[in-house]
Amino acid sequence: MIVAGRQTAFVFLIVTVALFYIFLEMARRGRRIPIRTFPAIAAIPEAIGRCAEMGKPLLYTSGYAMETLSNPDQGPQTLASISILSHVARLAVKAGVKLYYFTCIQDSLPLVEETLRTAYLEEGKPEEFDPLQIKYQAGQSPYLNAVLGFMQRERPAANILMGGFYYESVVMGEGGNTIGAMQIAGTANTHQMPFLIATCDYCLIAEELYAASANITQDPWVLGCLRGEDIMKIVILALLIVGFVISFTGTTFLIDVLKR
């Protein structure tokens, strides 16, 4: 019934989801699930405060992300970024900081507009929302040019680069450094993490991007999922060690099971 080659993956999915559910139930019933603070998330108020003090805007961008939400690797990163944007936008509105959002992902535009509009509405300043704070450019290089041009003209005091970045990460990171902006970044694209780490002050790496909303809201549902994730990471680590050890015996049992 299950497609050949996907049976073990299906079992892993069920076990992982079951763990998520067990831990979120435990969290809902009041069990405390400690979560470390992500320095990148903790630095967001500082970045917004810097913008407010200097009277400069805040730049937020979600990266190239293959220009669509439909891409299975990149789309979720954009969505996670928009989740963080909702938090950033509220803080920015509260502090009276103008936030500019740059994107080349056309199908994310309605979500971003709704997110920013809601942030202004919830902070009691709906009249201050300007849809033109959202700046769209089609294509990776034009988008990158637009961001660099904005950095040079408006000199934002802080840049937040969160999402599925490609080659633009290092250019934007260095461009931000040139103007002396405080920079907070995050991506799950392994090929771009080194560039963001090298060029930005704070960086969320890999699953931290997806877990950022848990850090912000401390929602027990989200914290429960994080604990489930941690358990599965230990399981994978154990499998790696067992696989490494039994590989010396020439046994292919584990590989055969995982390939099913």
Add this chain to the structure above:
Amino acid sequence: MAEVVRRELVYVLTAVVVIIMIVDYFFAVPAISAIAGELNTWATVISTMALTLGAVNIIRVHSRNVRKRTPGVWYHSAWLIFIFAFVLLLGLTNINNPSANPIYKWIFDYSYVSLGQTWYAITGFYIASAAYRAFRARNIDAALLLIAGILVMLKNAPIGEVIWAQLPVLGGWFNDIGQMPAMRTFLIVAAFGLLAFGFRTLLGRERGFYGEVGGG
């Protein structure tokens, strides 16, 4: 009330679509596969339709610049609007195959593509300046990074082999084997993060991108 119903409807639709896609991936059910295929087509169509929103955004942003004569910007905006309209008209002259129009093809091949490639090539200089910042031996970790970075650079630069024939082998080890476990670790943990994100979305607990703040 209408707003609450609208949001709940979005959560329900999201959950239904996620379940259909998961079932389609794991089970060979022709009826579900047909629905999943249809949903994928819809996603493509919606994404393409969203290009219109992008075009509207571009025109609004740049026409405002022109209207307000924003210093240092408005003439670029005027040029952008002109090129936008010009290329659009050229494309519309042969809507089934815009590339058949030689002027349209020339603009795309010899300005858009070449400018894009120029930008990509410039990245090398940005990487060099980022590497200069990252490769300063401020502590033991940074010093190790510096050594590995130099070895990988010498592997790629022809002078590396001239200095010592084994340098490319050493740099190649860092490039092909040394970094791989770390990168794969990130890939694996990112996959679990993605799974948890999907699970929360399925349950309607990840609401930031619906315009709400963070989780539920």
